[in-house]
Amino acid sequence: MLPTKGRRTVGAWCFVDVIGPADAQEPDPLEVGPHPHIGLSTATWLLEGEALHTDSLGTEQVIRPGQLNLMTAGRGIGHAELAARPPFRGVQLWIAQPEGTRHGANAFEHHASLPQLDLEDDGSATILVGSFVGARSAARTDTALVGVDLSVPRGRTTLPLDTSFEHALVLLDGRLQVGGEVVEPGWLALLPAGRSELPVSADGDARYLLLGGEPLGERIAMWWNFVARDQDELTDAYRAWQDRDTDRFAPVPSQLPRIDAPRPPWLPDEG
Structure with missing residues (x-):
């Protein structure tokens, strides 16, 4: 759902993928073998099921609904994800790191509990x-950022917004009316900075993510699993992964097969 042709980032949020539910006749959607990242943080948020995260720091962490896994790549990290209990449904989010931290060390955080609020409606x-x-x-943030999971009953809710943030609403369940537009699952509602509040109406129970942040102020280059600033950086990361450069991408403990990177389209054919 993000990025799209007309919008690359919302604050530092640069990737939103709503996953599942799995079709019983198909492979589980979360069997992702060891693969690399640079220049971003991954935020894994489950709605149903359980998943096992492993990474090149030696982390092995099960995540369940209501918990947050936040992995920061910095200069480079490898990880794998495996659905541990069906049915599986969740959201994978990427946060672009700013210039000040994107060349730094990698890290991992697991938050078993998060702040919860009861709303007036x-x-x-x-x-x-x-x-x-x-x-x-x-949870760690490298830029001014917000991410909230909201469940609301039928009726109208007014969301308070930071006027310095741009925002997006990601619908997970139900149907919303936002600023005169109907938003259904699979669509983003995008809001520019400058608003202090937003009326949202639901015609039944609804659940959605509110994502926002100060505009990143840096043009990013995204390709495959990498977030950088230009093609040269993307090429360097591609070659480091393909060459099994353990200084940049240490091995990942996982039963799943390692994923090779596709060849970047801007590089000449080796043949």
Whole structure:
């Protein structure tokens, strides 16, 4: 759902993928063997099921609904993800790191519990990152950022917004009306900076993510699993992964096969 042709980032959020539910006749959608990242943080948020995260730091961490895995790549990290209990449904989010941290060390955080709020309309909010209505998540942020999971009943809700942030609403369940537009699963509602609040109407129970942040202010280059600033950086990361450069990408403990990178389209054929 992000990036799209007309929008590359919302704040530092640069990738949103809503996963599942799995079709019983097909392979599980979360069997992703060892693969690399640079220049970003991955935020894994589950709606149903369980998943096992492993990475080149030696981490092995099961994640369940209501918990957050936040992995920061910096100069380079490898990881794998495996669905541990069906049915599986979740959201994979990427956060672009700014110039000040994207060349730095990699890291991993698991947050077994996150701040939760009861809203005046009988809805509820879970704060993944940043702060919302006075509650703050302990999860790392490298830029001014917010991520909230909201469940609301039928009716109207007014969301308080930081006027310095641009925002997106990602619908997970139900149907919303946002600023006169109907938003259904599979669509983003994008909001420019400058708004202090947003009326949202649901015609039944609904669940959605509110993502936002200060405009990144840096043009990013994304290809495959890498977030950089130009093709040369992307090429260097590609070659380091393909050459099994353990200084940049240490081995990942996983039962799944390692994923080779596709050849970048801007490189000449080796033949």
